[in-house]
Amino acid sequence: MNTIEAAVPMPSAARSFLDRDYSLRAWLTTLDHKRIAILYALGITGFFFLGGIAATLIRVNLVEPNGLLLNAETYNKAFTFHGVVMVWFFLIPSIPATLGNFLLPLMIGARDVAFPRLNLTSWYLYMMGGLFTVAALLAGGVDTGWTFYTPFSTMFSNTNVILVVVGVFVTGFSSILTGLNFIVTVHALRTPGMTWFRLPLFVWTMYAVSLVMVLATPVLAMTLALIGLERLAHVGIFDPALGGDPLLFQHLFWFYSHPAVYIMILPAMGVVSEIIACFVRRRVFGYQFMTYSILALAVIGFLVWGHHMFVSGQSMYASMVFSILSFIVAVPSAIKVFNWTATLRKGDITFEAPMLYALGFVGLFMMGGLTGLILAAPALDVPLTDTYFVIAHFHYVMVGGSVMAYLGGIHFWWPKITGKTYPEGWARSAAVLMFFGFNLTFFPQYILGYEGMPRRYHSYLPEFQVLNVLSSAGASILAVAYLLPIAYLLWSLRYGGVAGDNPWDARGLEWQTTSPPPKENFLRRPVVREAYAYDEPAP
Amino acid sequence: MSALSSLPQASSIAPQVDTLFWFMLALCVIVVVGVLIAIVSYSVKYRRGSRADRSGRQAQSLGVELTWTLIPLALFIGVFTWSLFVFAKMRSPPEASQTLYVVAKQWMWKTQHPGGQREINALHVPLGQPIRLTMTSEDVIHSFYVPAFRVKQDVLPGRYTELWFKATQLGTFPLFCAEYCGLDHARMGGNVVVMAPADFARWLEGHAGPQSLAARGAALFRAHGCSGCHGANASVHAPDLDGLYGRWVQLSDGSTVIADDRYIRDSILLPKKHLVAGFAPIMPSFSGQLSEEDLVALIAYLKSTSSVANDPPATGSESTHEHD
Numbered sequence: 001m002n003t004i005e006a007a008v009p010m011p012s013a014a015r016s017f018l019d020r021d022y023s024l025r026a027w028l029t030t031l032d033h034k035r036i037a038i039l040y041a042l043g044i045t046g047f048f049f050l051g052g053i054a055a056t057l058i059r060v061n062l063v064e065p066n067g068l069l070l071n072a073e074t075y076n077k078a079f080t081f082h083g084v085v086m087v088w089f090f091l092i093p094s095i096p097a098t099l100g101n102f103l104l105p106l107m108i109g110a111r112d113v114a115f116p117r118l119n120l121t122s123w124y125l126y127m128m129g130g131l132f133t134v135a136a137l138l139a140g141g142v143d144t145g146w147t148f149y150t151p152f153s154t155m156f157s158n159t160n161v162i163l164v165v166v167g168v169f170v171t172g173f174s175s176i177l178t179g180l181n182f183i184v185t186v187h188a189l190r191t192p193g194m195t196w197f198r199l200p201l202f203v204w205t206m207y208a209v210s211l212v213m214v215l216a217t218p219v220l221a222m223t224l225a226l227i228g229l230e231r232l233a234h235v236g237i238f239d240p241a242l243g244g245d246p247l248l249f250q251h252l253f254w255f256y257s258h259p260a261v262y263i264m265i266l267p268a269m270g271v272v273s274e275i276i277a278c279f280v281r282r283r284v285f286g287y288q289f290m291t292y293s294i295l296a297l298a299v300i301g302f303l304v305w306g307h308h309m310f311v312s313g314q315s316m317y318a319s320m321v322f323s324i325l326s327f328i329v330a331v332p333s334a335i336k337v338f339n340w341t342a343t344l345r346k347g348d349i350t351f352e353a354p355m356l357y358a359l360g361f362v363g364l365f366m367m368g369g370l371t372g373l374i375l376a377a378p379a380l381d382v383p384l385t386d387t388y389f390v391i392a393h394f395h396y397v398m399v400g401g402s403v404m405a406y407l408g409g410i411h412f413w414w415p416k417i418t419g420k421t422y423p424e425g426w427a428r429s430a431a432v433l434m435f436f437g438f439n440l441t442f443f444p445q446y447i448l449g450y451e452g453m454p455r456r457y458h459s460y461l462p463e464f465q466v467l468n469v470l471s472s473a474g475a476s477i478l479a480v481a482y483l484l485p486i487a488y489l490l491w492s493l494r495y496g497g498v499a500g501d502n503p504w505d506a507r508g509l510e511w512q513t514t515s516p517p518p519k520e521n522f523l524r525r526p527v528v529r530e531a532y533a534y535d536e537p538a539p
Numbered sequence: 540m541s542a543l544s545s546l547p548q549a550s551s552i553a554p555q556v557d558t559l560f561w562f563m564l565a566l567c568v569i570v571v572v573g574v575l576i577a578i579v580s581y582s583v584k585y586r587r588g589s590r591a592d593r594s595g596r597q598a599q600s601l602g603v604e605l606t607w608t609l610i611p612l613a614l615f616i617g618v619f620t621w622s623l624f625v626f627a628k629m630r631s632p633p634e635a636s637q638t639l640y641v642v643a644k645q646w647m648w649k650t651q652h653p654g655g656q657r658e659i660n661a662l663h664v665p666l667g668q669p670i671r672l673t674m675t676s677e678d679v680i681h682s683f684y685v686p687a688f689r690v691k692q693d694v695l696p697g698r699y700t701e702l703w704f705k706a707t708q709l710g711t712f713p714l715f716c717a718e719y720c721g722l723d724h725a726r727m728g729g730n731v732v733v734m735a736p737a738d739f740a741r742w743l744e745g746h747a748g749p750q751s752l753a754a755r756g757a758a759l760f761r762a763h764g765c766s767g768c769h770g771a772n773a774s775v776h777a778p779d780l781d782g783l784y785g786r787w788v789q790l791s792d793g794s795t796v797i798a799d800d801r802y803i804r805d806s807i808l809l810p811k812k813h814l815v816a817g818f819a820p821i822m823p824s825f826s827g828q829l830s831e832e833d834l835v836a837l838i839a840y841l842k843s844t845s846s847v848a849n850d851p852p853a854t855g856s857e858s859t860h861e862h863d
Contacts, residue, residue: 240697
């Protein structure tokens with residue numbers, strides 16, 4: 001050991017962003033996008049497990065037709081808790097706020113996002129909204145479902161609707177500000193040479209999703225405020241007894257909440273594109289079509305909200321228009337699946353854990369998307385909507401899709417974020433287990449829905465029991481599969497090997513700096529080439 | 540019975556829905572299997588270290604991209620069009636439909652037959668007769684869902700929605716509330732009982748109420764003073780309602796509206812919403828004085844005075860705003 005060298009302090013610039021300013025205060029006041037990403041990851045993981053506990057209660061309860069564990073009131077609060085927490089405090093921020101925050105500046109060769117203070121503010125808004133909501137949900141709970149349908153939520157529910165609505169309202173601003181920050185970052189801070197069509201697809205998805213967050217979330221904020229207004233002051237907006245219109249609520253709510261689906265899935269598509277390109281070692285097939293598809297999803301996603309309302313009393317002709325638009329929005333998704341598949345062709349493929357997650361994503365997302373086509377046809381949506389068929393459909397997209405991609409991304413960039421390697425065998429096992437557990441949980445729900453079991457049922461007819469038991473059995477496997485990564489990733493922080501700067505031999509700019517990166521991101525200016533220059537050696 | 544499912548096909552629309560469903564499902568399975576085969580075979584063939592030919596790997600092909608953009612698009616437009624026909628049929632009750640009334644409330648279904656028979660959490664209907672349900676809710680949104688018939692329609696407070704079916708199979712079929720409506724949502728169910736027409740006629744006789752729905756409406760029409768203004772000899776200048784049902788009404792703003800269930804309901808509760816041309820806005824609102832079931836009876840009474848043999852042409856449950 002060379003004692004002289006050890007005695008010389010390293011220049012601060014060479015130290016990683018983790019290996020400095022250790023105090024809690026330094027973390028809570030950090031303006032570094034990488035640290036903020038980690039703060040988000042901690043919050044998001046916490047909320048994911050809270051939402052998971054609610055899911056566990058739901059699945060345990062449904063083992064018995066009359067409800068095994070919970071009474072109707074508690075069950076209704078459990079699925080509301082699950083929905084609210086998973087949608088607003090896990091899925092919406094998951095990839096953008098963690099991987100997006102960490103990677104977006106690195107991928108475009110920037111030192112930070114455009115507005116670092118705003119970035120930290122977003123995290124505080126997110127945490128405040130989240131903790132407030134969870135507190136309200138635990139202290140008494142809310143029984144409206146995450147969709148807050150009126151007039152039930154405004155005039156009939158006797159639970160803490162206002163508190164939860166305030167929590168979600170506050171967190172919405174975190175989304176808006178993050179979106180704003182990312183849009184400006186992508187426009188203003190790309191390093192010289194990083195042209196639009198050299199951007200990694202992940203950056204494209206972050207850009208598109210930011211547009212959606214900035215444009216759609218204010219509508220949610222407004223709608224939630226109107227719920228508060230009607231509930232508190234009895235201003236007749238949604239309740240017909242007060243002169244309001246309950247369908248107005250549904251239009252406003254889905255005008256946000258359908259684009260929100262794309263907030264959840266677009267980033268997942270970005271992550272998967274990066275992973276597949278790396279482990280296939282070639283440029284993503286049809287890069288330009290992929291970027292157009294991303295933008296098409298973001299734009300057309302705004303025009304299909306009425307497909308949630310085919311049986312609501314909405315005009316038959318409106319339903320027909322929303323139906324054709326919903327079929328059209330499926331085209332860019334189909335293009336993406338075909339392009340990922342075509343990318344495998346003539347590749348040089350290895351199957352590390354991130355790749356297993358990514359391939360799992362493609363399969364599950366495809367099934368979720370295709371069953372979405374069935375629901376886009378009004379004649380089929382009429383019997384299937386508000387049944388378990390819909391539950392299965394959106395869990396295939398949101399959980400099979402977004403969560404698989406999120407975990408794939410966490411594994412892919414873990415060496416970059418922490419500088420450590422995780423045990424590969426455990427990681428592969430968890431990915432495979434998750435895939436099987438997921439299918440066992442949610443595939444039976446398609447059949448349940450076709451057979452007519454409505455959603456949000458605390459008890460059900462005995463003929464639905466076998467499929468419910470299967471689903472609950474799958475959920476227990478899924479729970480184990482979600483706990484495994486927590487265990488071995490935490491283990492790796494202490495015992496994991498040293499990752500090196502570019503363990504996957506990947507081509508994105510983030511791999512040109514050290515692992516973990518220094519606070520300034522790059523000590524020397526990165527060499528900018530096309531995002532997927534896998535036919536050339538790494539610089 | 541559909542061969543692939545235990546769910547009965549008990550209505551005239553069910554087989555058409557199922558044919559489309561199984562077609563689309565088959566399409567989905569073909570795509571899933573095709574893509575999975577491609578993924579697995581590429582994964583094996585092009586695994587690292589394999590000797591497969593990788594020349595020309597970075598080639599991009601506009602033709603390929605357009606192929607898998609346009610073929611799905613064409614297929615989607617095809618199934619969309621097919622679906623439209625089935626959907627339009629679902630939403631268009633035949634002329635010969637018999638109208639029954641459904642009033643939903645937390646957490647029960649109340650159904651009424653024109654003869655005055657009332658049921659709770661049950662609906663008896665004759666086989667082969669198209670049934671049109673005019674539905675409303677006393678509180679929150681519910682949804683009338685009979686899986687065996689493949690029909691579902693949300694039931695809203697403050698307006699009428701409608702749904703129709705023609706039962707094609709005898710038996711008892713579960714009825715669910717499909718729109719979450721609070722505490723006992725899961726228990727807000729019942730049965731639709733399909734009977735042979737002769738049995739149904741006997742059932743109607745055995746369950747006849749003290750008076751028919753229209754007779755009860757006529758009594759309400761007098762008791763609430765409607766007849767004082769709208770009657771034939773009234774001194775107040777108010778529209779004569781005899782034979783109104785099913786006719787087009789000229790409104791003071793120049794538009795016309797058909798006098799259907801919704802129009803009559805709105806005119807009783809919100810008399811200023813549709814002012815009939817040539818009349819002063821002097822009618823008070825009866826909001827709060829009449830229950831949803833009373834309203835249904837009044838409508839049945841007005842319908843009984845009309846020469847329009849049956850229901851007016853369906854404007855659908857959705858035309859609320861067309862004449863606003």
